[in-house]
Amino acid sequence: MNRVPLQQPQNCGPWELKERLGTGGFGNVTRWQNKDTEEQIAIKQCRQELSDRNKERWCLEIQIMNRLDHVNVVAAREVPEGMQQLVATNDLPLMAMEYCQGGDLRKYLNILENCCGMREGSILILLRDISSALMYLHSNRIIHRDLKPENIVLQQGEKRLIHKIIDLGYAKELDQSSLCTSFVGTLQYLAPELIERQKYDVTVDYWSFGTLVFECITGFRPFLPTWQPVPWHNKVRLKQDDDIVVYESLAGEVCFSKHLPQPNNLNSLLLEKMESWLQLMLKWSPRKRGKEGNSFSQLELILQLKLVHVLNMMSAKILTYKVAEDETVASLQLRIEKDTNIPAANQELLLEAGLALEPQALATQCAIDYTEIDGRRTDLPLVFLFDCSSCSYEPQFAPRTLPENIRFVQTDPKHLLPYSNLRRTCGQAWHTIRSLKEDWQRLQQGQKAALMSLLRHNSSLSKQKNEMVSMYQRLTAKQEFFSTSLHVDMDKYQEQTSTGIASEKLLGVWREMEQTAISCSKAKVVELEEEMMKLQPDIVDVQRQPWRSGETLETLEGKAMELFRNLREKPREQRCPGDSQELVRLVLQAVQFYERKLKDFYTHLSKTAVCRRRVMELLPKVEGVVQEMVENEQVLMSLQERRQKELWNLLKVACSKVRSPVSGSPDGLRTSSSVPPLLTTGHSLQQLDESLVEESKAYESHLQSLMHNTMQESVGSMEMLREWVWLRGDQNFSSDLS
Structure with missing residues (x-):
């Protein structure tokens, strides 16, 4: 129907005539709006010159509409009071319907x-x-x-x-x-x-x-x-x-x-x-x-x-799969393997945001539900397929099959076509160029998905790198503290050997502890950190996206559309035969541009894949080093506890030596010849010379003081090693990679 502008305003109570929607087979249709409720209705008025049979059909249509109720059948409405007398030009009833804008x-x-x-x-x-x-x-x-x-x-x-x-x-x-x-x-x-x-x-x-x-x-x-x-x-x-x-x-x-x-x-x-x-x-x-x-x-x-559309980034082809309600992504991957020869284990299925589909998830999460979205949209969800085993993407361009009319005019662009054929061929030329542009846009979406996935993995790598560096600093500090305290103990031990308490076995154990502690701090942190730093400029480079050059296709599409529009809008008297030279030229330029840019695109996609592989190879290495340092930290703690026990055992032996009524030294200990025994068999304390008694008391007092100081130092060392408040990792000692 052609809409006709109003000559003058017309009202019927609260209803106002807005426009004439056009003329149908039986009569005229107008749009009315209620000024109070803003409700709109369409009023259909029957023409007077209808035959008796068609007048019967008119009344029949009104009867049918009044008894039907379905969302996809236009609904009847009540004719506003007084409108029949105001509008009708004959005795046939008006038809009121819902207005569809x-x-x-x-x-x-x-x-x-x-x-x-x-x-x-x-x-x-x-x-x-x-x-x-x-x-x-x-x-x-x-x-x-x-x-x-x-x-x-x-x-x-x-x-x-x-x-x-x-x-x-x-x-x-x-x-x-x-x-x-x-x-x-x-x-x-x-x-x-x-x-x-x-x-x-x-x-x-x-x-x-x-x-x-x-x-x-x-x-x-x-x-x-x-x-x-x-x-x-x-x-x-x-x-x-x-x-x-x-x-x-x-x-x-x-x-x-x-x-x-x-x-x-x-x-x-x-x-x-x-x-x-x-x-x-x-x-x-x-x-x-x-x-x-x-x-x-x-x-x-x-x-x-339930359809899932998978864009194979290796071949630039879309694969469409019907999926069941309970079908998993893993099951879908087996079907993809048959069509692409890419093993399921090597497939990575990405959404546009770069999120990977989990094999145990339902495949229907990627299906399109047209009851929920506007079917006119062009940005429909795609799943992008990548081969994780390959970092080299080669363009496998198979040109779209051109429409029959385009193939015909390519052979002879100067051939004159009747207007109707020329118009249809022009429309097909525009559609061909638009399809190439949309193919290019879908490839860009796939590249974006790959880049987002790369950045997501790189972010995880950055966090692990920070954790690795922080843990390495803590581990190094603990190792240095352990070694320093061990040296202090060894120095103190050497000083007290003059009092008569010594153990070569204990000294050897401490030296072994020192070597073990040194080995605990040897992690490949610096090498990994340098390798990650070398990777970052390459990741920044692929984000610059120099391959984004689809403007030429958009320009060619615009020219083809303008050509088509001008052809369609020609007055009837000017609709004469014409040739297809301009159409063929535009299509040829679009195809050549697409093929040329496809090579650059896949070169860039390969760089992205290489960066991703490097990130994925570094992730387990960093995880391994972090786990190794966790284990080394536990080793250091166990060494410290063992050293503390050895010190306590040494003190226990020293105490027993001082207070024991039996002369001689415990196993592994020796008494210096310059120091007389404190207690010997067969002698009583009363029989000793007073000077010897005084000397023994002084020695005992000195040893007890030494024991007290040693115990205080040991307890303090243990507490400091356990707490490490200043090395808990609250501080970030390395800037983020990204």
Whole structure:
């Protein structure tokens, strides 16, 4: 419908006339808005010159709408009080409906970007909505009979567009004159039995629905859309049951095909399933149409598919997989292995944010749910596949299969094409360049995922490096303290040997402890730190992304779009044949640019992979050194405890030597010859000379003082080694790598 500007404002109570939406088969449609509630409705008014039969159909449509209630069927509304008298020009009732602000599907299909078909998500949403509406109508014994893009309107829902069927209960009079004058357009969607005036059933809606879906996928109607009725009927009826398209090539040949033509926006898996479904819906015979396996049941299975799109970064190809609700990523990887020959153990599956998919996680987390997102979006989620065993990425560019029209004009760009063929070829040229641009953007997303993964691992490496350096400083300090305290003990020990207490065995053990402590501080920290510092400039370099140069493709796409727009907007009197030289030049430039830049891209991707491998190799090394230092720290603690025990044993022996009534030294100890024994067998203390008694008392007092001082030093040493408040790692002794 064409919208007509208002000549003058018009009101009916709180309702205000906003605009004339256009003229349909039966009458005019206007939009009204309630000034109080801002509710909007569409009012359809029947023309007075309708035949009696069509007036009956008009009343029938109002009756049908008033008893239907489905989200995908436009809802009836109450006609505002007084509007019948104000607006009506005859005795036929007005029809009030909900207003759908998105316009009709024809308007959406006419957008330049949809010249070669709608986006995959938009098609799936349309299939879900219209199939649901048709099943509802058929269950209520209603056949629409005039399903076409003009009779489907769009309304923006909370999360996505909602499609609604309008014009219920209406079919045009198919007399001879209407067949001749209006076939191109509406009658293209009518089932053959309606055109042939045969008996029909709900399968007429199957044909219309299949024709409509084909146009949404490809951008044009399936069966010779520009032909006149009689030759059209004679040619199309020759198609086989499984043929879903009959078209005239640029060479003038009429071709039949069982497959959806390129270009379109469906993935390979969905393309195959939609071809099978269309073969069911577009059978010429109504007895066979839609009957095998029930067309709506088959469509429901398609709509329930959980699809995961995997971009193989080794080949720049997208692989599409149907996944079950309980299928794990590990199971998906086995299927990927069969298609790519990349072992599952070497696969890394990344999301765009650089997060790796865990093998035990569900694969459906990556599936697209079109009930939750707007199907018109182009930035749909992808999973990026990398081969961890390889750091050398070579471009394996297999050029996209060019559309048939583009291949034809490449052979002779100066060949003059009729306007309609030239316009379609121009649209295909633009779509080809846009597809190359989007391929390039997807590769950039994969590179971004690889870079984000690299930075995430590098951040972990940086944290471990800081932990390693901090622990190394603590370990070194503990080792130095242990060695220093050990030397002090050894010096003190040497000093007291003159008192008569000595053990070569103990001295040897302490010297062994010293060597063990020195070996504990020998870790490859400096070497690892230097290796990590050398890695950082390379990581910074890959972040500069010198390969980002997709602007040329965007420029070429813009030029192709402008060429296409100018061609479409030509006045009818100027629509003459033309050549394709400019189209061919733009496509050729785009393909050459893509191939050339692909080499630079994979060189850069290889650098990223090399950096990632270096990081992944360093991580276990750093972890190993940290673990080794943890163990060495425990060794130092055990050495300190052992040394403390040896000191206590030494003191115990010294005490027993001083206080024992038995002369002689314990095993391993000797008494200096210059020091007389404190207690000897067969002598009593009373028999000793007074001077000897005084000397012994002085010696005992000196030894007790020495024991006390030694015990204090030992306890203090042990406490300091255990606490190390100043070396607990609270301070960061190394700057972050990044």
